[in-house]
Amino acid sequence: MSADPGQFVLTLLQAVAMGLLTGMVYGLMALGLSVIFGVMRVVNFAHGEMMVVGMYLAWLAFDRLGLDPLVSLPAVAAALFVFGYVLQRTVINPFIGLPEHMQFMLLLAVAILLVNACLAIFGPDTHGVQVDYMFDSFNVGPLVLDAVRVYAALVALLIAGLLWLFFTRTRSGKAIRAAADNHVGALVVGLDVKRLYALTFGVGAACVGAAGALMLLIVQVHPFLAIDYTLLAFVIVIVGGLGSMSGALAGGLLIGVSEAVAGVLLQPSLKSVFSFGLLILVLLLRPQGLLARRS
Amino acid sequence: MLDVSGLDLHYGDAQALAGVSLHAQAREIVVIVGANGAGKSSLIRTIHGMHRPSAGRITFEGIDIAGQPSHQVVERGIGQVAEGRQVFPNLSVLENLEMGAAPRRARAQEKATLERVFGLFPRLAERRRQAAGTLSGGEQQMLAIGRCLMGQPKLIMLDEPSLGLSPAMTQEVFRVVRQLHADGLTILLVEQNVMASLKLANRAYVLENGRIVLSGTGPELLDNDGVRQAYLGL
Ligand SMILES: Nc1ncnc2c1ncn2[C@@H]1O[C@H](COP(=O)(O)OP(=O)(O)OP(=O)(O)O)[C@@H](O)[C@H]1O
Ligand SMILES: [Mg+2]
Numbered sequence: 001m002s003a004d005p006g007q008f009v010l011t012l013l014q015a016v017a018m019g020l021l022t023g024m025v026y027g028l029m030a031l032g033l034s035v036i037f038g039v040m041r042v043v044n045f046a047h048g049e050m051m052v053v054g055m056y057l058a059w060l061a062f063d064r065l066g067l068d069p070l071v072s073l074p075a076v077a078a079a080l081f082v083f084g085y086v087l088q089r090t091v092i093n094p095f096i097g098l099p100e101h102m103q104f105m106l107l108l109a110v111a112i113l114l115v116n117a118c119l120a121i122f123g124p125d126t127h128g129v130q131v132d133y134m135f136d137s138f139n140v141g142p143l144v145l146d147a148v149r150v151y152a153a154l155v156a157l158l159i160a161g162l163l164w165l166f167f168t169r170t171r172s173g174k175a176i177r178a179a180a181d182n183h184v185g186a187l188v189v190g191l192d193v194k195r196l197y198a199l200t201f202g203v204g205a206a207c208v209g210a211a212g213a214l215m216l217l218i219v220q221v222h223p224f225l226a227i228d229y230t231l232l233a234f235v236i237v238i239v240g241g242l243g244s245m246s247g248a249l250a251g252g253l254l255i256g257v258s259e260a261v262a263g264v265l266l267q268p269s270l271k272s273v274f275s276f277g278l279l280i281l282v283l284l285l286r287p288q289g290l291l292a293r294r295s
Numbered sequence: 296m297l298d299v300s301g302l303d304l305h306y307g308d309a310q311a312l313a314g315v316s317l318h319a320q321a322r323e324i325v326v327i328v329g330a331n332g333a334g335k336s337s338l339i340r341t342i343h344g345m346h347r348p349s350a351g352r353i354t355f356e357g358i359d360i361a362g363q364p365s366h367q368v369v370e371r372g373i374g375q376v377a378e379g380r381q382v383f384p385n386l387s388v389l390e391n392l393e394m395g396a397a398p399r400r401a402r403a404q405e406k407a408t409l410e411r412v413f414g415l416f417p418r419l420a421e422r423r424r425q426a427a428g429t430l431s432g433g434e435q436q437m438l439a440i441g442r443c444l445m446g447q448p449k450l451i452m453l454d455e456p457s458l459g460l461s462p463a464m465t466q467e468v469f470r471v472v473r474q475l476h477a478d479g480l481t482i483l484l485v486e487q488n489v490m491a492s493l494k495l496a497n498r499a500y501v502l503e504n505g506r507i508v509l510s511g512t513g514p515e516l517l518d519n520d521g522v523r524q525a526y527l528g529l
Contacts, residue, residue: 171393178383178394185381187345190369190397190446 010142015260017143023256024153025214027249028160029229030236032207035163038243039180039200040096045107048229049114050205054080054212055221056118062129062216069129070151073213077159077206084205088198096197111226118223128220152214159210160249166203167245176200180243208233235279241289250291254278296321296481297342297373297450302351302361304334304341304505311337312505315351319450319498324472324482326492326513328526329502335485336378338502339452342483343375344368355450370398374448378455380439384428388419391427391438395445404447412441415471433464440471451475452483469495489526493517501526 033047054076061072095103136147167173179186179196186193240251258274297319304312311334319325329335340346342353344365353361360368383391396405413420416437427438436456457465469491476482486492493499496513516522
């Protein structure tokens with residue numbers, strides 16, 4: 001630790017700022033999980049795996065086509081959308097409404113398949129991207145913010161905004177909310193609930209795919225990140241409140257900050273300690289999550 | 296317009312409908328009465344495509360729709376005002392009505408239908424921004440009917456629409472049913488309010504333990520001793 005207390009506070013503030021920026025991307029990742037669970041009560045145990053697939057797709061676009069992840073992001077999100085849509089229609093749909101342990105086994109199988117596919121194709125080594133603004137930064141008062149993190153956070157925020165518009169302004173978005181609100185009512189009015197579920201899974205997958213592309217700006221990808229991200233996404237939505245969109249974003253920010261601060265106060269390899277500590281605290285004191293609408 | 300014949304429905308091993316046949320001609324009011332658990336809602340949900348019948352035929356305008364999913368049945372022009380209203384509690388009144396326009400067929404005139412629904416139920420217009428879950432029971436029933444109308448049904452099936460409503464609200468529901476009938480809709484009505492609904496009925500059926508045990512015109516059933524004893528307490 002620094003001997004100068006002023007310097008220490010600055011370091012801490014710097015970590016908080018970085019944590020907030022990374023946390024936006026975490027929030028987007030968790031948003032995908034939250035949307036899927038909120039609508040069809042299916043816990044996507046392959047969420048981190050889908051995140052890593054998004055990262056690899058963005059890396060491929062960079063490696064083969066020289067595309068900045070911010071540029072390839074729409075295509076990565078679209079690819080994950082199609083993957084999620086088709087996966088739901090073919091494999092997951094028959095499991096809707098079945099006991100949770102059966103859904104768990106199914107999605108675990110999907111997760112294992114995805115990780116091992118990544119391992120087979122890309123190997124165990126890490127891959128990253130070198131964009132030309134990699135070492136740029138913005139000075140905000142005394143703080144120095146990495147450009148990559150600022151861009152990633154802004155784009156994540158933009159996507160969350162688009163998602164909000166989708167759910168409140170479009171017919172499909174409202175129909176998804178309706179089906180989540182009252183399943184019988186949705187059948188009564190003649191909504192095609194199966195199609196809406198597939199759409200929801202697609203949207204959730206697109207979110208996590210986009211988050212993957214953004215995350216590649218910040219960290220390097222390897223297959224075993226997947227399990228960490230799945231856990232992280234769970235911690236975030238539980239802290240924020242299952243099924244709550246604003247909760248997922250807030251949870252992402254909180255976890256991002258707690259990781260960064262833990263990195264300063266303890267050491268970077270212990271960064272998860274704070275997140276899990278936070279999780280336990282929330283489970284003890286407010287088990288429905290910080291921003292959950294319903295208990 | 297609607298022809299049901301030999302309809303069987305099972306929930307697992309339990310038989311809920313056995314050989315149910317009924318008929319509704321265009322612009323008729325058809326009433327189904329029966330005790331709790333007789334299978335009235337099961338019949339409506341099966342016609343609507345929410346349950347797959349184990350036997351029998353359901354033809355609507357000459358097409359067999361038995362076993363088709365609800366969204367296709369609705370698209371053909373069958374609307375349902377379900378038992379328990381089934382509004383979307385966290386969506387606004389307006390969003391609920393918008394969801395009623397789920398069938399593509401109904402989209403082109405969505406604005407005009409909305410004005411018509413607001414004309415029929417001015418309360419809904421006043422509360423259009425409010426979450427449906429905050430409405431009173433009677434208002435929710437109006438919303439459920441209005442939402443159904445948004446889909447521009449030709450046949451509308453109402454499952455105990457006056458259940459749990461005040462006498463004034465019940466009268467209002469019957470007024471609306473007569474109005475819809477006058478507007479040219481065909482109506483299939485399940486009611487616990489046997490007297491009032493049989494008076495409206497062009498045709499009526501008595502359902503017991505999943506079977507049709509009696510049918511006839513409204514006045515015929517009102518005169519039937521069995522009906523008078525079992526359902527009217529006379
Ligand atoms: N989803 C379901 N799963 C299993 N059994 C059901 C289901 N719905 C209804 N039943 C059973 O089928 C029978 C008929 O029920 P149904 O709800 O159709 O009767 P109903 O005439 O509408 O009664 P009520 O007047 O109480 O609404 C009852 O014995 C009921 O318990
Ligand atoms: Mg019933």
